[in-house]
Amino acid sequence: MTEPLLSVRDLSVSFDTRKGVVEAVRGVSFDLGREKLGIVGESGSGKSQTGRALLRLTAPPGRVAAKTMTFDGIDLLNAPGRQLRDLRGGRISMVMQDPKYSLNPVMTVGRQISEAYRAHAKASKAVAKTKALEMLEAVRIRDPERVYRAYPHEVSGGMGQRIMIAMMLITDPDLLIADEPTSALDVTVQLQVLAILDDLVSQRGMGLIFISHDLNLVASFCDRILVMYGGQVMEELAASELHNAQHPYTRGLLNCLPQIDARHVDLPVLTRDPAWLL
Amino acid sequence: MIDIQDLNVVFSSGADRVHAVKDVTCRIAAGESFGLVGESGSGKSTVLRALCGLATGWGGRVTVDGEALEPTAQRSDAFYKTVQMVFQDPYGSLHPRHTVNRILSEPIAIQGLDKPGSRVEEALEQVGLGHGFRFRFPHQLSGGQRQRVAIARALILKPKILLLDEPTSALDVSVQAEVLNLLMRLREELSLTFVLVSHDLAVVSHICDRIAVMRNGEVVEEVTADALAQGDPSERYTRQLLVASKGYDRAAIDQFEDFG
Numbered sequence: 001m002t003e004p005l006l007s008v009r010d011l012s013v014s015f016d017t018r019k020g021v022v023e024a025v026r027g028v029s030f031d032l033g034r035e036k037l038g039i040v041g042e043s044g045s046g047k048s049q050t051g052r053a054l055l056r057l058t059a060p061p062g063r064v065a066a067k068t069m070t071f072d073g074i075d076l077l078n079a080p081g082r083q084l085r086d087l088r089g090g091r092i093s094m095v096m097q098d099p100k101y102s103l104n105p106v107m108t109v110g111r112q113i114s115e116a117y118r119a120h121a122k123a124s125k126a127v128a129k130t131k132a133l134e135m136l137e138a139v140r141i142r143d144p145e146r147v148y149r150a151y152p153h154e155v156s157g158g159m160g161q162r163i164m165i166a167m168m169l170i171t172d173p174d175l176l177i178a179d180e181p182t183s184a185l186d187v188t189v190q191l192q193v194l195a196i197l198d199d200l201v202s203q204r205g206m207g208l209i210f211i212s213h214d215l216n217l218v219a220s221f222c223d224r225i226l227v228m229y230g231g232q233v234m235e236e237l238a239a240s241e242l243h244n245a246q247h248p249y250t251r252g253l254l255n256c257l258p259q260i261d262a263r264h265v266d267l268p269v270l271t272r273d274p275a276w277l278l
Numbered sequence: 279m280i281d282i283q284d285l286n287v288v289f290s291s292g293a294d295r296v297h298a299v300k301d302v303t304c305r306i307a308a309g310e311s312f313g314l315v316g317e318s319g320s321g322k323s324t325v326l327r328a329l330c331g332l333a334t335g336w337g338g339r340v341t342v343d344g345e346a347l348e349p350t351a352q353r354s355d356a357f358y359k360t361v362q363m364v365f366q367d368p369y370g371s372l373h374p375r376h377t378v379n380r381i382l383s384e385p386i387a388i389q390g391l392d393k394p395g396s397r398v399e400e401a402l403e404q405v406g407l408g409h410g411f412r413f414r415f416p417h418q419l420s421g422g423q424r425q426r427v428a429i430a431r432a433l434i435l436k437p438k439i440l441l442l443d444e445p446t447s448a449l450d451v452s453v454q455a456e457v458l459n460l461l462m463r464l465r466e467e468l469s470l471t472f473v474l475v476s477h478d479l480a481v482v483s484h485i486c487d488r489i490a491v492m493r494n495g496e497v498v499e500e501v502t503a504d505a506l507a508q509g510d511p512s513e514r515y516t517r518q519l520l521v522a523s524k525g526y527d528r529a530a531i532d533q534f535e536d537f538g
Contacts, residue, residue, distance in 0.1 A: 187519065257455075
C-alpha cells in the first residue's frame with residue numbers, strides 16, 4: 001500500500017474558556033488517499049474544527065495537538081508559517097459554507113481568482129486571466145467573460161459557490177477540504193455543484209474531505225464516512241455500507257430522518273448515551 | 279377554513295418590480311395539514327406572510343375562518359386568536375432579553391385574557407418543557423428548546439390554525455425529529471389546521487396530506503403526499519425535486535433541466 005496523502009493520529013482541538021477547557025475535537029485519527037472522505041455530524045460535533053485544524057486555521061485561543069498530522073511527508077503541526085502559507089490555497093484548499101462571506105465584496109470575481117493563482121504560481125496577469133477564464137468554464141459558468149468582470153453581489157448563491165470552487169481548484173491542489181460547501185443552496189443546485197466538484201476531483205486525482213451534516217448526501221457522494229459526535233469519531237465506514245451501520249448514534253441519525261415514502265409514523269428520537277464519549 | 283383566491287403579491291415597482299406570488303388559489307379545510315414546497319424565491323413564504331399581514335398590498339381574495347382579509351397589516355384581535363405563526367429561526371424570533379415567561383405572557387396581555395400564570399404553565403406543558411424553563415432566557419436554551427418556546431407562544435391563544443414557516447430547517451436532524459413529532463401530536467390533540475412551508479420534500483410529506491409545489495411564484499401542481507410517496511407526481515419539475523431529495527446520483531444530475 002502506498003503512503004496516504006494525509007495521515008492524522010490523535011488530533012485534538014481544545015479551547016480554554018471561563019468555564020474550563022472545552023475539547024471540541026478529541027482523539028480523531030484517519031488516513032486519506034486520493035478519495036472522497038465524508039465527515040458527518042450534528043452541530044457541535046467537531047467536524048468543522050477538524051477541517052480547520054488540518055490547515056492550522058483554528059482560531060485563537062484554540063489549541064491543536066496531535067501525535068502526527070502529516071500531509072505528503074510534511075509535518076503540518078510544526079511547519080513554519082511560511083511553508084503553511086504556501087500549502088494553504090496551493091496544495092491544500094478549503095471551500096467554506098457561504099460564498100457571500102468568503103468572497104471579497106469589493107473586488108471583481110475575476111481579480112480574486114487571478115490573485116489566488118498568482119499567489120502560488122509565477123505567472124503574468126494575462127496568463128492568470130486566461131487560467132481564470134478556463135477555470136470558470138470548467139465549473140460550468142455559461143458566460144465566463146461576464147462573470148469575470150462581475151462583483152460577488154451580482155451573482156447567485158449557486159454561482160458564487162462555483163466561483164469559490166474555481167478559485168480553490170485553480171492552483172491544482174492535492175487536497176480539497178469542503179466545509180458544508182452546498183448547505184446554503186437549493187437541492188437541485190446543490191447536486192449540480194457537487195457533480196462539478198465530483199468531476200474535477202476525479203479528473204485531477206485529488207483527495208477530498210467533505211464535511212456535512214447531511215448523512216444521506218454524504219453517503220451517496222463520498223467513498224468513505226467518518227461519523228462524529230461530541231468531538232470523537234463514533235464510526236468509520238464505507239459509504240456503501242451506511243445502511244449496515246453498527247453504531248447506535250449512526251443508526252439513530254439515520255432513523256430520525258423523515259422519509260417521503262413512509263409517512264405519518266412517529267419518528268424515532270435519538271437517545272444519546274454518555275458512554276459513547278469515553 | 280382558509281380560502282385563497284387569485285392571490286398576487288408584487289414587491290416595489292419600476293425596474294425592481296418582483297412579482298413574488300402569481301395567481302395562487304388554494305382551499306384548506308379545517309383540520310387539514312397543507313404544505314407549500316419550493317426552492318428559494320418560489321414565493322412559498324410570501325403566501326404565509328400575506329395571510330398574516332406581514333406582506334401587504336396584495337391582490338386577490340383571502341378568507342380565513344369566515345373572515346375576509348384586507349391587504350394591509352391590520353388584523354382583528356379575533357384573527358390572532360384563530361391564526362398564529364411559527365418562524366424558521368428560533369434564534370431570531372425570541373426576544374433575547376425577555377424570559378420565557380414574559381415571551382409567553384405577552385399575547386395573553388394583548389388579548390386581555392385572565393389567569394396568565396396557569397396559561398403559561400399549560401402551554402409549556404403542551405410542548406414538553408417543564409416549569410423549570412419558565413424563567414429562563416432564550417440564551418439558556420438549546421435550538422430545539424427555543425423552537426418549542428416559539429410553538430408554545432403560538433399555542434397560548436388556543437388558535438385553530440398554525441402557520442409554520444420552515445419550523446425545523448435551522449435544527450439538527452435529531453432535534454428536527456423531536457419537533458416534528460411534537461407538531462404531529464399537537465395537531466392530533468388540539469385538532470389544528472396546519473399550513474407548513476418548507477424546502478424539504480421529506481418534511482412536508484411527513485406532516486402534510488396535500489402539498490402545493492411552487493416555482494417562480496406559481497403553483498406548479500398540487501399533489502397528495504400519498505402520490506408523492508408512490509413517486510409519480512405529474513409535473514417534471516416535481517419529479518426533479520423528488521429525485522434531488524433522494525441524494526447524490528451523478529447520472530440523474532445530467533438529466534436535470536433548468537426551469538428558470
